[in-house]
Structure formats: structure tokens, C-alpha cells
Amino acid sequence: MTTFSGMSDAPPRGSDYAHLSRRITDAGLMDRRPGYYVVRFLLVGAAVALTATAFVLLGDSPWQLLVAAAAAVGYGQVALLAHDVAHRQVFRSRVAATVTGRLLGNLGIGMSYGWWMDKHTRHHANPNHEGLDPDVAAGALVWTGEQAVAARGVTRFVNRHQALLFFPLLTLAGIDLRRSSVRGLLGERGATVRGRRLELGLLAAHAAGYLAALFMVLPPGLAIAFFVVHQGLFGVYLGSIFAPNHKGMAMPQGRLDFLRKQVITARNVRGGRLTDGLLHVAMGGLNHQIEHHLFPSMPTANLRRARPVVREFCAEIGVPYHETGLVRSWAEALGQLRHASAPLRGEGG
Known part of the structure; x- marks a missing residue:
């Protein structure tokens, strides 16, 4: 089994992870789900097309701010598709994954696919x-x-007030990720990206097309308002997808085996009977973060089915498996921010 980075995550034979992996494989949970991804790509594509059509037809109208909010969700869903492509959940071929990832990431939402993949690989290797x-x-x-x-x-x-400022700061997350991805493509130390010129060209094409559309369809004031709402909510949406999954969890310093390193640093976010499906769609399956980190190439559609297998196995071997509701996950994340910044407020750490 390999991660999207191309590095093998196959454990030593006989390890706890090897035993769990056999259960997951025997249950068919690593099998490809091409039908699922065809439907998902079509639905996201249709939603983006409808949003673009509404943008053009509405023209100079205050209702465009609602379109901007819908576009923020659309960008988030495109980012989630790029995430699954990067993890080789969609295509077996590296070439197909790279081409699709660049179209979704660089051209689609203006964020470097190669830079993000390098960064995300390092996150998966040593979370938290x-x-x-x-x-x-x-x-x-x-x-x-x-x-x-x-x-x-x-x-x-x-930093001193970061718990209070967290959500306002998220409005800048989308812009900051784009800035960081451009810096990475321009040779920032630590970033390893192939095809830098192509990726930079696609980013430039996205920026030019996006800004041209705004100022050709909308008057300047409304164009700026659309930009602020769209990009701000996009940042909040991205933060709402990724922050609840790791923040507030263990930050290990010593060496751990693969299974424990992935499980104790992640949390699952659960909804009720009526909301769990919606939460799964909104977070692109990443509310099942423990399963995703253990089996990053597992198709998103299988993560829910893997949960009881992983949870039961963790109970058998005595590894803490943490899941909670969405509100509680945010409370735990904000609690870590308050705890970390306590020395700056003269409080105990």
C-alpha cells in the first residue's frame, strides 16, 4: 500500500497496523469506487456551472453576495476533490492524478497542487x-x-489573543494559502515541486480569468465586495474542514509506531442520525479523519464503513480512539489555542 506521496506506508509484518490492514482489505474497503467519483465530479461540476450562470445572469445586483457565498462552498468542494485525487483515491495513474490535480487546484481555485501535495505529504508522515x-x-x-x-x-x-481571533483569521486562510503556494513555486526552502513553470502559468491564468470576470460583469464596488465575501468565506470553509480534525489533539515528541501516531493525533467528527450524512458531504469525508490517516488512499465513500472496524481494533489493543460532535471539536481546538497562548497573557501554561 502506498500513500499519495509515493512513499510506502506498509508496516512491518506482524505489527498492529498490519493486522488492521488485513481486516480492512478483507472487507473490500480499499477497493476503488469509480462510480462514486464520476457522480461526485458531475455534481460538483454542475454546482459550479450553476453558480457561474447565476453570476453572469444577475449582473449588477446585491444578490451577487449570495452567489459569492455559494462560490465559496464550490471552491471548497473543488479543493476536496483535489485532495482525493492527490491521495490516489480517484486514479491509479500518477500522470492522470497530476493533470487532474493541477486543473482542479491551480486553474480551478488558484492554489498550487504540487506545493500543497508536498506540504500535505509531510503532514501525513508526522501529524501534529x-x-x-x-x-x-x-x-x-x-x-x-x-x-x-x-x-x-x-x-x-x-498569538496572545488567537483563540478570540481564530475565526476572523480564517477569512484570510484562502489568500494566505495562495501566497504560500506561490512562494513555494518560486523556490521557497523546503518545498519540492515539479513543473513549477506550468503551475505558475496555471495560477496566473486563474487569477487573470477570475479578476476579469469580476470587473467585466460587476461594477468596481460590487466586484470588490464579491471578492471579499467569496475569498473570506472560502477561507472559513477550508478551516472548518481541516481544523476540527487535529487541533487540540496530542502533539507527540517521541517515536511511535505508524498506527498509534495516526490515531492519537486525529479526531473523528460525528453528527446525529439526521446530520451525519450532511457533515460527511460538507467535510468531504474528512470528518472520518482517523480512518483517512490510517488509509489515505481509501476512497472517501468507504471511510464510514471502515470506522467500526478501526474503532473495534483500537479497543482490542488499547489505543485511544477519539470522536466527538462538531461543536465539541471546535471547543477542543480553541482550548488548545488558549492553552498555548497562556504564557503571553501571564497565565499558567
């Missing part, structure tokens, strides 16, 4: 591990007291 996982690197947010006390200038002020 400070110094190895780029998703817990210090920046506008800090995740440990040590990161907090090292902050300087404006960043220190933001």
Missing part, C-alpha cells in the same frame, strides 16, 4: 509533530507555549 508537520508550525497561530514565547512584534499580539 512540531518541527515536522508544517500544519503546526508557528505563525499567525501557535500551538505550544514554546512557540508563543518566541513570537515577536505584531505576531506576538495576534
